[in-house]
Amino acid sequence: MRLVLAAWLVLSLLVGTGAEEMCRDPPAPLAHSIPAPQLSPEERLSPHMPQSLRCDACHAIAFQIEEQLRKAERKVGRKVLSESDYMEVLERSCSQGWDSYGMQELDGEKRLTGPGLPSQKPMSVMVTGGPWPGRLSKMCHSYVGEQGEVQIYRAHRQGPAALQELLCHGEKGACASSKAGGPAPPKALQNEL
Numbered sequence: 351m352r353l354v355l356a357a358w359l360v361l362s363l364l365v366g367t368g369a370e371e372m373c374r375d376p377p378a379p380l381a382h383s384i385p386a387p388q389l390s391p392e393e394r395l396s397p398h399m400p401q402s403l404r405c406d407a408c409h410a411i412a413f414q415i416e417e418q419l420r421k422a423e424r425k426v427g428r429k430v431l432s433e434s435d436y437m438e439v440l441e442r443s444c445s446q447g448w449d450s451y452g453m454q455e456l457d458g459e460k461r462l463t464g465p466g467l468p469s470q471k472p473m474s475v476m477v478t479g480g481p482w483p484g485r486l487s488k489m490c491h492s493y494v495g496e497q498g499e500v501q502i503y504r505a506h507r508q509g510p511a512a513l514q515e516l517l518c519h520g521e522k523g524a525c526a527s528s529k530a531g532g533p534a535p536p537k538a539l540q541n542e543l
Contacts, residue, residue: 393453393460399485403453404524406462410451411444411490412514413466418443419506436503444490448483493517 393400399407422431422439431439451464461467462482494502497516505516518525 403462408518408524410466412517415443416510437499440494440499448486451482
């Protein structure tokens with residue numbers, strides 16, 4: 351009996367030591383520090399979309415218009431929408447909440463991010479809300495006013511690429527000026543007011 355008791359005592363001490371080692375704090379996880387984008391005064395305070403983000407914003411707007419028009423057409427069985435219907439859809443597209451859009455800084459470059467835009471790195475900080483929804487809505491209304499509902503709907507009927515070409519890549523489009531590397535045409539700011 352003493353032998354069994356001694357063996358139990360030895361085992362208890364051995365197991366107790368192992369349990370003590372197992373109860374230690376787990377190793378600390380690797381820390382990742384991802385700073386929030388540093389916004390310039392223009393990016394924080396201006397009511398207008400900063401020039402460097404206009405091309406991304408235009409693609410987001412074209413995507414949202416395309417999505418809204420496609421949904422409306424599905425409701426009526428893929429028929430062509432009446433003028434009053436597509437005018438209502440375009441107004442609703444521009445007046446929607448743009449809260450799913452924001453700005454990220456990736457490798458030192460600030461980019462707009464959200465539905466319809468190229469996916470960004472998952473390990474980054476996205477700044478949403480603030481001035482971004484209002485800026486996108488203003489730009490959307492400006493595009494509808496400049497191009498006209500009829501022309502936008504015709505481009506939509508030709509496909510998403512035609513709508514993006516009309517809004518973003520034409521001679522005065524937001525992406526045309528960013529390709530050339532030159533400043534945006536002065537008219538662009540006036541139309542946003």
